[in-house]
Amino acid sequence: MVIRRSGFSPTMAPEVGLKDDLQNKDAVIRVESLFKAYDTPAGPFPVLKDVNLVILPGEFVAIMGPSGSGKSTFMNILGCLDRPSEGRYLLSGRDVAELGKDETAALRNRTIGFVFQGFNLLPRMNLADNVALPLVYSGIAHAERRAQAQAVLDKVGLGGYADSLPSRISGGQQQRVAIARALVNRPQLILADEPTGNLDSHTGEEIMGVFRALNDEGITIVLITHENDIAAHAKRQVRFLDGRIVHDASTQPQAEAATC
Amino acid sequence: MLGAMLQEAWRAMGANRLRTLLTMLGMVIGVGAVVLMMAIGQGAQYAVAQTISSMGSNIFVVLSGYTSTGGVRSGSGNAPTLNVADAEAIAELEGVDTVAPVHWGSVQMVHGSNNWNAWVQGTTPAYLDARSWPLAEGAAFTDSDVRAATRVALIGRTVAQNLFGDENPVDKTFRIGQAPFVVLGVLAPKGQNLEGRDQDDLVVMPLTTAQRRVFGTPFQGSVRQILVKASSAEAMPTVEKSMEALLRQRHRLRDSADNDFTIRNLTAVADTAAETTRVMSLLLGAIASVSLLVGGIGIMNIMLVSVTERTREIGIRMAIGARERDILAQFLLEAIIISVIGCAIGLVLGVGGALLANQLARMTVVVSGSSVLAAFGVAAGVGVFFGFYPAKKAARLDPIEALRYQ
Ligand SMILES: Nc1ncnc2c1ncn2[C@@H]1O[C@H](COP(=O)(O)OP(=O)(O)O)[C@@H](O)[C@H]1O
Ligand SMILES: [Mg+2]
Numbered sequence: 001m002v003i004r005r006s007g008f009s010p011t012m013a014p015e016v017g018l019k020d021d022l023q024n025k026d027a028v029i030r031v032e033s034l035f036k037a038y039d040t041p042a043g044p045f046p047v048l049k050d051v052n053l054v055i056l057p058g059e060f061v062a063i064m065g066p067s068g069s070g071k072s073t074f075m076n077i078l079g080c081l082d083r084p085s086e087g088r089y090l091l092s093g094r095d096v097a098e099l100g101k102d103e104t105a106a107l108r109n110r111t112i113g114f115v116f117q118g119f120n121l122l123p124r125m126n127l128a129d130n131v132a133l134p135l136v137y138s139g140i141a142h143a144e145r146r147a148q149a150q151a152v153l154d155k156v157g158l159g160g161y162a163d164s165l166p167s168r169i170s171g172g173q174q175q176r177v178a179i180a181r182a183l184v185n186r187p188q189l190i191l192a193d194e195p196t197g198n199l200d201s202h203t204g205e206e207i208m209g210v211f212r213a214l215n216d217e218g219i220t221i222v223l224i225t226h227e228n229d230i231a232a233h234a235k236r237q238v239r240f241l242d243g244r245i246v247h248d249a250s251t252q253p254q255a256e257a258a259t260c
Numbered sequence: 261m262l263g264a265m266l267q268e269a270w271r272a273m274g275a276n277r278l279r280t281l282l283t284m285l286g287m288v289i290g291v292g293a294v295v296l297m298m299a300i301g302q303g304a305q306y307a308v309a310q311t312i313s314s315m316g317s318n319i320f321v322v323l324s325g326y327t328s329t330g331g332v333r334s335g336s337g338n339a340p341t342l343n344v345a346d347a348e349a350i351a352e353l354e355g356v357d358t359v360a361p362v363h364w365g366s367v368q369m370v371h372g373s374n375n376w377n378a379w380v381q382g383t384t385p386a387y388l389d390a391r392s393w394p395l396a397e398g399a400a401f402t403d404s405d406v407r408a409a410t411r412v413a414l415i416g417r418t419v420a421q422n423l424f425g426d427e428n429p430v431d432k433t434f435r436i437g438q439a440p441f442v443v444l445g446v447l448a449p450k451g452q453n454l455e456g457r458d459q460d461d462l463v464v465m466p467l468t469t470a471q472r473r474v475f476g477t478p479f480q481g482s483v484r485q486i487l488v489k490a491s492s493a494e495a496m497p498t499v500e501k502s503m504e505a506l507l508r509q510r511h512r513l514r515d516s517a518d519n520d521f522t523i524r525n526l527t528a529v530a531d532t533a534a535e536t537t538r539v540m541s542l543l544l545g546a547i548a549s550v551s552l553l554v555g556g557i558g559i560m561n562i563m564l565v566s567v568t569e570r571t572r573e574i575g576i577r578m579a580i581g582a583r584e585r586d587i588l589a590q591f592l593l594e595a596i597i598i599s600v601i602g603c604a605i606g607l608v609l610g611v612g613g614a615l616l617a618n619q620l621a622r623m624t625v626v627v628s629g630s631s632v633l634a635a636f637g638v639a640a641g642v643g644v645f646f647g648f649y650p651a652k653k654a655a656r657l658d659p660i661e662a663l664r665y666q
Contacts, residue, residue: 076660079579081578081579081659081660081663082659082660101583101584102583102584102585105578105581105582105583105584106581106583108578108579108580108581109580109581109582110581114579114580116579116663120572120576120579120663122573122576124271124272124275125271133577133580134580134581136264136265137577137580137581137582137583137586138581142263142264145264181580182580185581
């Protein structure tokens with residue numbers, strides 16, 4: 001295995017190397033020398049250039065960086081929605097490149113929960129059905145689906161809205177429903193791409209509260225944000241610039257300001 | 261899983277009700293047209309088959325060289341070339357089952373104040389045999405009636421109704437001119453023949469009675485035609501050949517002379533009629549199938565639009581764990597539901613249309629269980645066939661591309 005080292009990251013935090021040295025087997029996410037280039041009419045357009053990252057169970061990671069730095073691209077690869085051009089990605093120790101389409105679908109269904117910036121609820125379904133949708137694809141029976149959906153809706157404080165349509169509730173509430181949907185199959189990992197991007201700062205704080213509570217239960221959370229206030233909720237901040245990780249630092253959970 | 265999928269298909273169809281209904285309409289029209297055309301086509305085939313079986317099977321009609329084109333009444337002119345002895349000779353031939361000489365004409369009949377003009381067949385008891393024609397009431401005349409030329413007759417249903425009304429005609433008397441005739445029996449109804457003539461508007465009486473007491477032909481023993489029934493369909497070609505040879509020999513025709521008689525194979529005529537209706541009903545079905553095809557293309561078209569419109573939804577579903585086959589099944593199910601519901605409605609309308617055609621246009625229609633089943637099979641097939649490509653297209657979407665779709 002060739003490990004490409006980026007000589008360009010002076011702020012690279014020492015503990016990344018430390019974790020590498022530990023060869024930690026039970027990392028939730030292990031990304032090694034990851035490259036991604038999009039095919040464009042003008043030829044391949046490199047977006048991720050030698051990304052290395054290890055995330056351990058129970059971590060709460062904020063990915064930051066300017067627009068266009070490759071955060072979403074990276075997140076999509078982590079979520080098995082897209083594949084890297086080069087390099088390795090191990091999810092809970094399994095090399096995703098070796099999995100078939102149905103297996104990656106199963107990973108998205110059970111192991112990973114997605115939260116999107118635009119909520120992405122299905123507009124014609126009531127909230128309970130929206131939340132229960134992942135369970136449909138895991139073959140759970142109707143009554144059981146309904147019960148589990150109700151339980152997670154209760155958890156995000158929207159138990160009374162099970163039969164409402166998404167259009168009847170606010171953006172913050174929709175994002176809570178989306179989180180409930182991400183949770184319903186008890187994933188190990190929640191990936192959120194700018195989950196507070198469409199929300200006002202107060203609602204954003206509330207949503208971060210939900211994520212923190214989930215993290216306290218032991219769920220690994222990786223979220224993208226470009227707001228420092230939001231990133232401050234995470235225990236660890238990773239900064240992207242031009243397709244590379246240029247900063248990776250842990251903060252105490254109670255620290256008020258991020259180190260970057 | 262299926263329950264959830266049905267519910268989702270229903271929801272998706274309900275979200276665009278007008279479009280769903282219009283798409284269904286294509287199937288409704290297609291299936292309706294197929295069912296109606298099959299009903300009419302099969303009805304025509306059935307009617308022809310009925311008529312053919314009413315003719316009797318494996319029948320030849322040997323027509324006398326004297327072919328009277330109209331004026332039967334006078335009885336004058338040339339003698340018919342066929343005679344009773346010819347009939348008896350034909351009866352001896354290999355493969356011949358029954359032979360009945362026939363002398364015919366039309367007469368004015370009177371009973372009380374009722375008048376009726378009917379077709380008379382003077383013949384032998386074998387005639388009813390040859391034509392497989394049972395009696396509805398009474399009994400047939402016998403050979404001794406033929407020998408004695410007694411004034412007895414069998415009448416068809418139409419004649420019975422017009423002459424006797426509600427009375428039972430058996431043993432009643434009607435007159436032809438001044439002469440009284442006793443009705444021995446009433447023939448079972450047969451309906452129309454291939455030319456559309458009412459076969460029940462008929463009087464059957466002994467040959468001799470017709471010749472001597474009704475038409476008064478000057479040519480005793482000669483007949484206008486001979487009905488010949490072969491023992492089987494396979495025997496017909498041989499019988500035709502040997503009959504021709506026999507009659508040529510009996511009539512002492514030179515090799516160069518034309519036949520002074522004509523042999524008509526009624527079964528061949530019937531086969532042609534049956535074939536014609538069969539082709540007609542195939543044609544009707546084919547034309548109707550085109551509308552079914554158009555309906556199917558309509559489904560495909562709408563499903564393609566639907567897949568494009570719901571690209572983002574597909575992306576979301578994939579992101580939360582839908583496999584390709586889940587997406588495929590979802591869209592396929594929708595196409596099948598549309599086509600099956602459309603088919604059910606089309607079926608009802610098609611059957612309704614067939615009944616209407618039967619009531620209003622007096623057409624014979626046949627709606628068979630197999631054609632109903634076939635319609636459903638075809639509809640489901642159309643749904644799968646035309647739904648598959650759009651569904652496959654949906655299933656093959658790249659999750660990332662689909663999620664990005666606005
Ligand atoms: N499908 C694509 N094809 C080509 N270029 C893309 C595609 N998706 C993203 N990009 C480009 O890749 C770069 C990184 O995009 P993205 O990962 O969305 O960045 P971020 O989320 O950090 O804003 C951008 O320059 C963007 O234009
Ligand atoms: Mg982004």
